[in-house]
Amino acid sequence: MTARFDVLAIGNAIVDVIASTTDAFLAAEGIPKGSMRLVSAAEAETLYAKMGPGREVSGGSAANSCAGIAALGGRAAFIGRVSDDQLGRVFVHDIRAAGVDFRTPPTRGGPPTGQCLILVSPDGQRTMSTYLGSCQEVDEADVDEERVRAAAVTYVEGYLWDPPAPIRACTKALAIARSAGRWTALSLSDVFCVEGHRQDFLALIPRAIDLVFANENEAKALFRTDDVHTAVEGLAALAPVAVVTRSEKGAIVAARGVREAVPAYPAARVLDTTGAGDLFAAGFLVGFTRGRPLKECAVMGTIAAAEIIEHYGARPEADLKARVAAVLGEEMLADRP
Amino acid sequence: MTARFDVLAIGNAIVDVIASTTDAFLAAEGIPKGSMRLVSAAEAETLYAKMGPGREVSGGSAANSCAGIAALGGRAAFIGRVSDDQLGRVFVHDIRAAGVDFRTPPTRGGPPTGQCLILVSPDGQRTMSTYLGSCQEVDEADVDEERVRAAAVTYVEGYLWDPPAPIRACTKALAIARSAGRWTALSLSDVFCVEGHRQDFLALIPRAIDLVFANENEAKALFRTDDVHTAVEGLAALAPVAVVTRSEKGAIVAARGVREAVPAYPAARVLDTTGAGDLFAAGFLVGFTRGRPLKECAVMGTIAAAEIIEHYGARPEADLKARVAAVLGEEMLADRP
Numbered sequence: 212m213t214a215r216f217d218v219l220a221i222g223n224a225i226v227d228v229i230a231s232t233t234d235a236f237l238a239a240e241g242i243p244k245g246s247m248r249l250v251s252a253a254e255a256e257t258l259y260a261k262m263g264p265g266r267e268v269s270g271g272s273a274a275n276s277c278a279g280i281a282a283l284g285g286r287a288a289f290i291g292r293v294s295d296d297q298l299g300r301v302f303v304h305d306i307r308a309a310g311v312d313f314r315t316p317p318t319r320g321g322p323p324t325g326q327c328l329i330l331v332s333p334d335g336q337r338t339m340s341t342y343l344g345s346c347q348e349v350d351e352a353d354v355d356e357e358r359v360r361a362a363a364v365t366y367v368e369g370y371l372w373d374p375p376a377p378i379r380a381c382t383k384a385l386a387i388a389r390s391a392g393r394w395t396a397l398s399l400s401d402v403f404c405v406e407g408h409r410q411d412f413l414a415l416i417p418r419a420i421d422l423v424f425a426n427e428n429e430a431k432a433l434f435r436t437d438d439v440h441t442a443v444e445g446l447a448a449l450a451p452v453a454v455v456t457r458s459e460k461g462a463i464v465a466a467r468g469v470r471e472a473v474p475a476y477p478a479a480r481v482l483d484t485t486g487a488g489d490l491f492a493a494g495f496l497v498g499f500t501r502g503r504p505l506k507e508c509a510v511m512g513t514i515a516a517a518e519i520i521e522h523y524g525a526r527p528e529a530d531l532k533a534r535v536a537a538v539l540g541e542e543m544l545a546d547r548p
Numbered sequence: 549m550t551a552r553f554d555v556l557a558i559g560n561a562i563v564d565v566i567a568s569t570t571d572a573f574l575a576a577e578g579i580p581k582g583s584m585r586l587v588s589a590a591e592a593e594t595l596y597a598k599m600g601p602g603r604e605v606s607g608g609s610a611a612n613s614c615a616g617i618a619a620l621g622g623r624a625a626f627i628g629r630v631s632d633d634q635l636g637r638v639f640v641h642d643i644r645a646a647g648v649d650f651r652t653p654p655t656r657g658g659p660p661t662g663q664c665l666i667l668v669s670p671d672g673q674r675t676m677s678t679y680l681g682s683c684q685e686v687d688e689a690d691v692d693e694e695r696v697r698a699a700a701v702t703y704v705e706g707y708l709w710d711p712p713a714p715i716r717a718c719t720k721a722l723a724i725a726r727s728a729g730r731w732t733a734l735s736l737s738d739v740f741c742v743e744g745h746r747q748d749f750l751a752l753i754p755r756a757i758d759l760v761f762a763n764e765n766e767a768k769a770l771f772r773t774d775d776v777h778t779a780v781e782g783l784a785a786l787a788p789v790a791v792v793t794r795s796e797k798g799a800i801v802a803a804r805g806v807r808e809a810v811p812a813y814p815a816a817r818v819l820d821t822t823g824a825g826d827l828f829a830a831g832f833l834v835g836f837t838r839g840r841p842l843k844e845c846a847v848m849g850t851i852a853a854a855e856i857i858e859h860y861g862a863r864p865e866a867d868l869k870a871r872v873a874a875v876l877g878e879e880m881l882a883d884r885p
Contacts, residue, residue, distance in 0.1 A: 231865070260641070262641075263645045264606065264615070264645045264863055267603065267638060268603045269601065278601070297633055301602070301604060304596060304599075308567075308600045309600075309601050323634070526601055
């Protein structure tokens with residue numbers, strides 16, 4: 212059956228609140244620069260009160276990837292829970308306006324829509340404090356079997372591995388995809404995710420995942436090694452395709468008989484690195500679902516990642532298709548027959 | 549008495565929703581490019597559903613000016629009404645985080661916080677559809693006499709001239725400022741404001757206003773002329789200080805015996821012109837309250853305006869003080885003894 216969607220993703224439905232910061236502010240607050248941490252509603256409120264003026268932009272790791280896939284001409288669907296509030300409506304508007312198929316109904320009367328307070332340092336590094344709110348309420352019932360079967364790739368984010376309901380949703384979706392002969396993909400999301408759920412991920416990947424996305428630190432944390440190549444080989448032993456991103460050092464793709472390293476694509480400027488990994492995955496998956504060689508998929512990932520770090524916010528703003536076509540040719544984006 | 553605030557402003561408390569657009573979209577929607585119009589909640593919802601992905605940033609004309617004044621080291625206070633909702637909390641956070649003294653309590657149970665849907669064309673021009681919501685509920689009771697008396701300049705925006713409550717608030721504030729021997733200022737805000745309230749403004753300015761800010765089109769509309777110099781002379785006959793901004797042609801300042809034209813300050817790029825007039829007023833008023841010559845005040849206005857058009861959103865992001873100091877010297881920003 213031809214896939215109706217290139218990628219169906221499950222993830223946290225989050226609105227980002229982005230503000231500039233200084234290293235001194237992070238130090239005073241005791242927040243490690245570059246980290247991602249979960250915070251309570253009260254902690255989020257306290258931090259927000261101290262932050263500078265913000266801009267609100269839809270975010271969420273897998274949701275950002277979906278927006279990137281759509282910007283590249285791919286067909287993406289997203290599953291995630293917002294609340295029936297103003298920020299929830301912002302999230303729903305933005306993801307649909309980006310061209311992503313999104314149908315999960317909002318939660319009524321529960322916690323508010325999830326928010327990620329993102330402090331961006333002068334060097335472009337982002338430090339994230341996430342209040343999950345309604346994100347945690349996505350569950351099995353939100354996973355529609357027909358839609359999963361209709362997607363070439365089912366993609367889940369590691370950030371979902373915390374409360375039981377989102378894990379149930381992912382488990383159901385991955386099982387359906389597997390039984391339908393579709394591809395499955397996982398992002399390790401963050402070092403804190405890996406450290407908190409290391410055994411889960413080490414068990415999940417060989418059982419249920421075809422493509423693993425990790426950045427260098429996440430891959431190292433999973434295998435408790437300081438050597439990136441050891442980590443790459445570890446992932447490659449667990450999954451058919453392993454992709455490790457390395458910021459300015461580019462990315463490594465490992466698959467049976469394949470070891471490809473690609474350089475980072477040059478960004479015009481580095482303003483805010485939020486979403487670089489999400490957009491790398493978007494570019495990679497569009498190439499992958501179009502049957503391109505793995506190295507080209509990775510190059511496409513680096514082009515999409517370069518765009519996102521040139522501006523604030525983790526959803527693409529420039530014409531991603533034109534950028535990819537300029538480097539790899541128009542045919543790179545042609546849909547499969 | 550030394551002024552505790554350089555500027556106390558009354559204005560619409562609005563959160564902007566900014567999205568990129570095309571001329572074709574504006575034409576299809578029948579919205580004149582570059583226009584500002586008021587819309588109902590239902591119209592705003594319909595347009596929002598058709599718009600591309602947005603970013604939410606605090607706005608409001610006089611509120612933007614206050615943020616600019618604070619960014620330049622001035623002491624600004626703002627009066628305006630948000631609702632007790634998520635976007636209202638965003639507005640309150642952002643204006644306080646910008647360093648502006650803001651104390652107006654939110655409305656509870658009324659219409660939601662005002663929103664301005666801003667469609668930005670590829671050439672940077674912005675087309676605005678504003679749903680006023682709770683903005684219209686600012687009233688006399690929100691104007692604290694002691695705070696007005698403590699401000700060197702009381703500044704009101706023409707956008708407030710529609711429902712009776714905000715007009716009452718402005719009238720009260722201007723009268724207090726006048727009786728306290730303070731300066732008063734008015735922005736004509738928009739051509740639709742001028743056309744709708746032409747007689748009101750022509751009566752108000754000579755009676756109550758010391759400084760008038762207008763862009764070229766607003767000034768022309770007020771005097772029903774096609775000639776900018778006729779419009780400048782018309783304003784100069786009504787108010788002690790008249791300032792007319794002319795986009796890329798710079799600005800003209802007219803006062804007793806003074807006619808100064810200053811060029812536009814070069815922007816690194818023109819991405820989104822929203823807020824250029826608001827930031828011009830901010831720069832001008834900071835110079836004015838520091839007792840600088842009118843021409844220098846205007847130059848300071850052009851520097852602040854240039855910063856705002858280089859990025860999306862109408863609140864300053866770069867270090868405005870450093871930009872002004874680089875052109876006009878550190879002493880330009882020194883507080884008065």
